[in-house]
Every structure is written in C-alpha cells, then in structure tokens.
Amino acid sequence: xxxxTIDVLTRSLDPVVVPSGSCADMIVNHYPELLAHDAAYHxxxxxxxxxxxxxxxxxxxxxxxxxxxxxETDSLxxxxxxxxxxxxxxxxxxxxxxxxxxxxxxxxxxxxxTCCGFGGLFAVKMxxxxxxxxxAKLDEIEASGADAVVAADISCLMHIGGGLHRRGSxxxxxxxxxxxAGPPDA
Amino acid sequence: MPDxxxxxxxxxxxxxxxxAAAAFYARVDxxxxxKALHRALSLTTGRLAGGLTSAFAAxxxxxxxxxxxxxxxxxxxxxxxxxxxxxxxxxxxxxxxLHWADTAADASRIVVEIAQANGISLAxxxxxxxxxxxxxxxxxESAGIRVVETDLxxxxxxxxxxxxxxxxxxxxxxxxxxxxxxxRDKLGASNTDVADVPAMTAFARRVLRxxxxxxxxxxxxxxxxxxxTGSLCLVSNEGNGRLxxxxxxxxxxxVGLERIVPTAADLGVVLQLLARSATGQAMPVYTSILTxxxxxxxxNGVTGEPDGPDQLHVVIVDNGRSRLLGSDLAEILYCVRxxxxxxxxxVYRHIGGHAYGGVYPxxxxxxxxxxxxxxxxxxxxxxxxxxxxxxxxxxxxxIDLPHLLLKLRERGVAEDRAPFWLQIGMRVFSAVAxxxxxxxxxxxxxxxxxxxxxxxxxxxxxxxPLSGWTTSRDFPVxxxxxxxxxxREKTAKGRRTL
Numbered sequence: 001x002x003x004x005t006i007d008v009l010t011r012s013l014d015p016v017v018v019p020s021g022s023c024a025d026m027i028v029n030h031y032p033e034l035l036a037h038d039a040a041y042h043x044x045x046x047x048x049x050x051x052x053x054x055x056x057x058x059x060x061x062x063x064x065x066x067x068x069x070x071x072e073t074d075s076l077x078x079x080x081x082x083x084x085x086x087x088x089x090x091x092x093x094x095x096x097x098x099x100x101x102x103x104x105x106x107x108x109x110x111x112x113x114t115c116c117g118f119g120g121l122f123a124v125k126m127x128x129x130x131x132x133x134x135x136a137k138l139d140e141i142e143a144s145g146a147d148a149v150v151a152a153d154i155s156c157l158m159h160i161g162g163g164l165h166r167r168g169s170x171x172x173x174x175x176x177x178x179x180x181a182g183p184p185d186a
Numbered sequence: 187m188p189d190x191x192x193x194x195x196x197x198x199x200x201x202x203x204x205x206a207a208a209a210f211y212a213r214v215d216x217x218x219x220x221k222a223l224h225r226a227l228s229l230t231t232g233r234l235a236g237g238l239t240s241a242f243a244a245x246x247x248x249x250x251x252x253x254x255x256x257x258x259x260x261x262x263x264x265x266x267x268x269x270x271x272x273x274x275x276x277x278x279x280x281x282x283x284l285h286w287a288d289t290a291a292d293a294s295r296i297v298v299e300i301a302q303a304n305g306i307s308l309a310x311x312x313x314x315x316x317x318x319x320x321x322x323x324x325x326x327e328s329a330g331i332r333v334v335e336t337d338l339x340x341x342x343x344x345x346x347x348x349x350x351x352x353x354x355x356x357x358x359x360x361x362x363x364x365x366x367x368x369x370r371d372k373l374g375a376s377n378t379d380v381a382d383v384p385a386m387t388a389f390a391r392r393v394l395r396x397x398x399x400x401x402x403x404x405x406x407x408x409x410x411x412x413x414x415t416g417s418l419c420l421v422s423n424e425g426n427g428r429l430x431x432x433x434x435x436x437x438x439x440x441v442g443l444e445r446i447v448p449t450a451a452d453l454g455v456v457l458q459l460l461a462r463s464a465t466g467q468a469m470p471v472y473t474s475i476l477t478x479x480x481x482x483x484x485x486n487g488v489t490g491e492p493d494g495p496d497q498l499h500v501v502i503v504d505n506g507r508s509r510l511l512g513s514d515l516a517e518i519l520y521c522v523r524x525x526x527x528x529x530x531x532x533v534y535r536h537i538g539g540h541a542y543g544g545v546y547p548x549x550x551x552x553x554x555x556x557x558x559x560x561x562x563x564x565x566x567x568x569x570x571x572x573x574x575x576x577x578x579x580x581x582x583x584x585i586d587l588p589h590l591l592l593k594l595r596e597r598g599v600a601e602d603r604a605p606f607w608l609q610i611g612m613r614v615f616s617a618v619a620x621x622x623x624x625x626x627x628x629x630x631x632x633x634x635x636x637x638x639x640x641x642x643x644x645x646x647x648x649x650x651p652l653s654g655w656t657t658s659r660d661f662p663v664x665x666x667x668x669x670x671x672x673x674r675e676k677t678a679k680g681r682r683t684l
Contacts, residue, residue, distance in 0.1 A: 001616050001619050001620055004619070082575055082576075086574070086575035086576070086578070086579060087575065114532055114576075115532045115572045115574035117532065117572060118572065119571070119572025119574070120572075120573075121608070122572050122573075123654065123655055124651060124652055124653075124654035124655050125569055125654065126214070126570060126654075127654035127657040127658065128211075128214060128215055128218055128657070129214060129218070129533055129536055129537060129570065130572075131657055131658030132536045133532050133536060134658060134659060135658070136532075136536075158662060159659065161662065162644070162659030162660045162661055162662065163659040165644050165660045166646075166658065166659050166660045
C-alpha cells in the first residue's frame, strides 16, 4: 500500500497536503522507515516525506495563512489528535487558525492532548479499553457545553462522533477543514 | 436495533485465543468494572503526571538534560560488556562480593544461599522490582527464611498478600480505608493507629523498627551502579532504604544487568531526571551512594567506619536482558524505571497495573515483559496501546516506546500470532486500497448497503470481528458521494485536471 501511495503521489512534485495528522504522520515519519530496506522505494519515500504536510501545517507554516476568511458562531472545543500532535508537532498551527475563525468561541477541551482511545485496530481488538477511554473523552466534551468538537483527524472524529451519536448527544463533531471553509450552512 | 449504552456487548474472543490472552481480557474487564480502582488511578496518576510537568517547566534545560541522559544510556548499553567488567572489578576492589545470575531462579537461589551461609532467619527488604521479577520472597519462604518488606507500600502489599500495581507506587490501586482495615485485621492495629495516614505510617514504622533491629540481612535493589567507582546508588523517599543497607550485617544488592552508568558525573545527569520524572520532586528525599561494605580499618589503621554491613553482595541479574542487547528492542534497556510512562498512559490510567499481568506494567512493561519472556504468554501486551505517543514525550531518556511496541507487533505477525480474520482482513484491505476503481466501487456499494441498514446515517451493529467497534459507539454510513467524486466535479468545473 505504501508503495502504491508513493507511486500515485510522486507523479508530480507539488506539495502533498493531507487533512489528517495521522495519515500525514504515516507518510512523513513511517514510510521512510517502513521502506528502509527497499532500494527502489526508500529514496522516493524520503522525497515524498519532505513535501508532505498536514493541512494546518501547510496553511500556517508554508503559506503563512492564519485567516481563511471563515467566521464561526458555534462554540467549539479543540481536541489535539495524537499523531498530528506528537508525530508532526502540530501544537500552535491548528489553534492559530481556530483563533482567527472562532476567537473566544473556541477553547481547548480539558485534557485536549489525551488520546480518545481510537488507536486504529485497537478500537476493535480491545473494545473495552478503547470504549472506557472514549467515555472519559465524551464526558469532557459534554461537560464543556460546546456545540461541536473540532479536530484535524477524521479517524478521531469518527470515533468521537460515533460515541456521541450512541449517547444521543447534541454535540457534533467537525473537522478543522470544515470550520476553516466557513459556516456549515453557508 | 439500537442498544442502550449501558449494556455494552463483548464480542466472544476468537476461538484460537490462547488461555493467556483470555486471562488478560478477564483481568482488563475486572479492572474496568472497578470504580474504586479508577478513582484511585485518576487521582494518583494525574497528580504524578502534573508533578512531572511542573518539575520540567521549572528546569531551565530539561530537554537538553534528557538528550544528555539518553546519550549516556545509549552509550552504556552499546558498551555494556566493558562497563560491567569495570563495575565488577571496582566493586570487588572496594570489598563487594560479586555474583552473576543468568536466570530469575539462579538469582533467587544465590540470595538464599548467601542467607543460609550466614545463618540468617530474618531478612528485611527495601523496594525492588527486580526482587519481584525473580520472585525472591517465595524463594526465601520456601527456604524457611522470614522476609519483611520495609517500603510502606510494599509492606501493605506483603501484609495483604497482594502484588504491586505500579513500579514506583506499589499500592496506587488501594485506598486508605483498605490499608486501615488491613492493619486492624492482620496486625491488630487499634482505631487510633489507623485514624489517618500519618497514624498508619507511624504504626507501620513501629512494627518495622523491630524487624530492622532483628534482621541479619538486608536486601535492596539498585537504581544505578557506577562503573568507574564500583558504587551503588539507591534513591528513596522513606528511610527504610538506608536502614536496609546499613543496619543488618549482610547487605545483598540486586542489580539489573543494564543498570550501569560509566561515571559519577553521568549518575548526576540521570539523577536530575529520575525523581522529577517519577514524582515531580527535584530530588528524592534520600539519595544513597554505597561504595563497598563497612571498612573496619581505614588505610592508616587509625579509625574504622562505625556503620554499614560486614558483607556487601552484589547480584547482577540477566534474566533475558542480554538477549535484548543488539536486538531491535535494545532501546528498552535505557529505561531507568521512573514510572512516568505509566502515569501518562491513558490505557494504564484505565486498567491499572494488575491487568497487564507481568511484574512491570504500563508501556514499559508491555515491551519489557514480552521482551524478556517472549510472546507466548504475552502476545496481547504490545497491542494494549493506542500508540498515542504520550509515553515517548515524558520518557527521561526518550525511549520510543510506540516504536518498540510496533516492533513487537511485527514480531507477532512474523511468528504467525495474528488472528486469522486480521490476516485475511489486512490482505483484502491492501488489495482494495491499491485498486482505486475497485475501492470507489466498493465504497458506493458500502454506502448503499449502509443506507439500507440504517435510518439516520449510523450503524449500531457491525458484523464479525468489527462488532468490537459497536460495543460502545456507532459507525457512520459511508457518504453517497465520496470526496474523490466531489473533487473531480469541482476541478472539472474549474477546468483543472486532477
């Protein structure tokens, strides 16, 4: 799969922008290691890694943009997804973008940097532990009183969103890109 | 079809799951159902992890210290043969008696033989996870030698017939009410003796003082051994470590093969990080550096040292560690056992130490236990992590724990331990994900099937092994039009090509 993705993404030399910290982390940090002993692909993996960015990283660090023109009226809480945070050091970039779009309306979720319990196959292999971690995260989200929880990773949002729906919560999940694109109904 | 959130379904473990895996899941479920355990864990791990953050915030060059400590540990492990020889020569020059133990059984036998040779009937112990690893207390007891744990937490563990659930805080899983009841029932403590924590501590101290005075042998662990001086460094927050190593006439120190630093200056670097990472303290209450047993006469023959044991035995324990040297798990040997990775780990915070099943719990334990003992009985541990990376961020020697867990997962796959459904599932996923047309077509099929099975865009029950997902969350039905469809449409309108 990694080789296929490298084949697809090396057809041009443009920057690759990925709206998921986890996927970007995979390409940037794990492909070169995964293919360390593959003579044909290792150099290409390193080259691809050098021009692959997560969305907020590309906007803020490469383009120098913190204002996408979006103005948010919902109250939002931000959850920092693990692989973006710790693999790509996405600490300030998503928060800078959200500050412009939502100002005081967006705050950090308490325990924003604690894993939601998704962990890929972990969620189905060890559903009881994953579920307990999720419930703790959902409790924090609901206690915040926000209208929506924002993150820059669809996998965490699918996990948190599925948990909120199971609970019948009124809180929605929104991807960072969705907030930056403008009000949801515009 | 929707289930009440309060009644999670547990998928049956795969039929071929070995008994060890089933036992792991049973321990996990018991831990998750234990509300008191969860309260105790949240409180203590939160306090310790918070302490670490403030301790490092107050340290001007904490990150540089971590880099330096990592270099020291990496260098030592890369040249461990040399430093072990140097340490043993120096320790012997200072009058220590060196013993080398290949296995846990060898280590316990050596300690018991030292006790028997000295006619010991009572030994006191300060806290040592290595002594748990070699099951020393059981060996003492079967030799008819009484052994008393003198670390307060370990004392509670011993009196209660329990096991430590944290490498620094052995009774993190227990409440003060539990300890009060235990002291009353097992030790005849009065209500005044157990009125509050200081009273219980004073009570334990009175009990333990008598044991210290009577004991002929003290057994301790060692935090770090210094190669160029042959010294042993022990840190502790209770005075029991000093009494254990100085009062009885025989001191036996257990050292893990990897717990060496080259020089006293290197020790200084690691010590600056150890207590900060473990408890948030700048320094532990007691830092003892022991170099040889008591010298009856110093060189000029005038005065002897008043304190210290007559014999100091150093038992260097391998028990699988040398197999990790040079392997893809060698980095775990850098570990100085501070426990920071336990405190920060969201999995540990939910299931506690006992659920892991081994002597060392948490992320470090999930590498050490299968690393030392193989995957046969411990195949689930490398999977008991979301790989969130919080442990790597707090590690004082920057061990890439998620990477080591992945290496163990790879080893599990190579040893054909992955469940059948997963092997097939990954093969199918990989085949589909590398064929864009098939992927798009199956996406549309999944969207149609999903929509048919759902009223509101969410599935409440997934089939087969995926049913684990729907025990506690719903699954979104794939969108009718994929991102790729929308992208094609938008770029076509804008006369751009994909």
